[in-house]
Amino acid sequence: MRHIIDQFVLIGTYQSHILYGSGHINETYLVTMTNPDAKYILQKINHRIFKKVPQLMSNYEKVTQYMKKHLPDGQVFIELLYTKDHQPFYTDDSGYYRMISYIENAIAYQTIPSETHMFLAGQAFGVFQNQLSNFDATSLYETIPFFHHTPKRFDNLVRAIQNASAERLHQATNWIEYALSFKPYANTIIDAIHFKQIPIRVTHNDTKMNNILFDDQKLEVKCIIDLDTIMPGSLLYDFGDAIRFGCNTALEDEKDTSKIQFNEAYFKAYTHGFLSAVQPFITTKEVEMLVDGAIMMTLETGIRFLTDYLENDIYFKTHYPEHNLIRTINQLTYLKKMCEIQIELRTIVQRLWREL
Secondary structure, three states, rough: OHHHHHHHHOEEEEEEEEEEEOOOOEEEEEEEEHHHEEEEEEEEEEOOOOOOOHHHHHHHHHHHHHHHHOOOOOOOOOOOOEEOOOOOEEEEEEEEEEEEEEOOOOOOOOOOOOOHHHHHHHHHHHHOOOOOOOOOOHHHOOOOOOOHHHHHHHHHHHHHHHHHHHHHHHHHHHHHHHHHHOOHHHHEEEEEOHOOOOOOOOOOOOOOOHEEEEEOOOOOEEEOOOOOOOOOEHHHHHHHHHHHHHEOOOOOOOOHHHHEOHHHHHHEEEEEHHHHHHHOOOOHHHHHOHHHHHHHHHHHHHHHHHHHHHOOOOOOOOOOOHHHHHHHHHHHHHHHHHHHHHHHHHHHHHHHHOOO
């Protein structure tokens, strides 16, 4: 790994590197330098998951350079370090590597500690959207084609049903029927984009709590991390995925469905924070469709787990044969809970919007 580190322009003299963090996709190292002291994050990009690394890094570079140019002095952000021949990444026979700045005195939470954290998370991802609201999203590559194209996700599900084993079809029958009942709804966001009812924006596409760095001494956000899935898309995707993750009272592979509830207090906190930050540019139609974003992202995740279960677990890592089925049941149970109170959720959104 030392020869990889030596390809980048860094401050100081190499001292050490160690495996770092809890990510499941990329291989991450903390690089420590001395004289003067400095730290960096080196990542080996998982090109089996991200099959278009040059395009991914083009998006990464464009967005981080834009933020570097336009953010206020003193605001923390991820900075991309260049190689000695001024490339945003290094590649050799062993793979693709990038070096980014290390954020000092920061912590990432794997679970959500409080409503205040949920408010700050919503505000942080809203600020992220606001800071990139004038960035030309069409200049970005779609590095994972049709990532949030829910109708195509349904096409994949139908194909999986046709080819699945009798045993797995039997185990999933009730959940297949429930998922397919949403098929007429699948085009809701795609159609709104196609008919220009809502704009194309820069989307993060992985808006979970653990992709926010909080200050480790005081209750405030330092910056958003994990920019691998930045693409053109809809603001509804980012809002929706945060609600899908943040308002479920159970982990996504919890077997006891009685533990799966929708946390309305967290929904209100996140929505309040998010709307307060996106108020200057969000459209009325986007506000009206925020709950659709939450429903759609939960539905989409559920049918992705279901598709993978029917295809014998070829995409998501599993720890036992029914793991993807349990995930499916979890997400679709959570979806049921969300749909039961969607009128109330839409009312919360409109009330908060009027108050702002």
